[in-house]
Amino acid sequence: MxxxxxxxxxxxxxxxxxxxxxxxxxxxxxxxxxxxxIGSANLITPASVAEAAKLVTTGRTYSLGITIDSTxxxxxxxxxxxxxxx
Numbered sequence: 292m293x294x295x296x297x298x299x300x301x302x303x304x305x306x307x308x309x310x311x312x313x314x315x316x317x318x319x320x321x322x323x324x325x326x327x328x329i330g331s332a333n334l335i336t337p338a339s340v341a342e343a344a345k346l347v348t349t350g351r352t353y354s355l356g357i358t359i360d361s362t363x364x365x366x367x368x369x370x371x372x373x374x375x376x377x
Contacts, residue, residue: 363371
């Protein structure tokens with residue numbers, strides 16, 4: 292039974308590697324060219340920014356971030372350790 296489980300585990304690992312390798316080769320070429328580094332951010336133009344600014348009606352801001360510190364929940368046995376390297 293242990294040999295069968297080990298064999299199946301190895302088989303799944305090998306098949307996963309082959310499938311993962313093939314997925315990379317199936318990616319579409321970038322519409323922005325091979326040397327592009329910002330992707331769809333190329334669509335942000337001064338005109339599109341002006342159009343988006345017209346949608347602002349109240350001037351309110353909303354915080355979209357979350358506080359990450361030692362009290363941030365993590366499922367045991369995980370824990371949180373945050374280092375800021377400057």
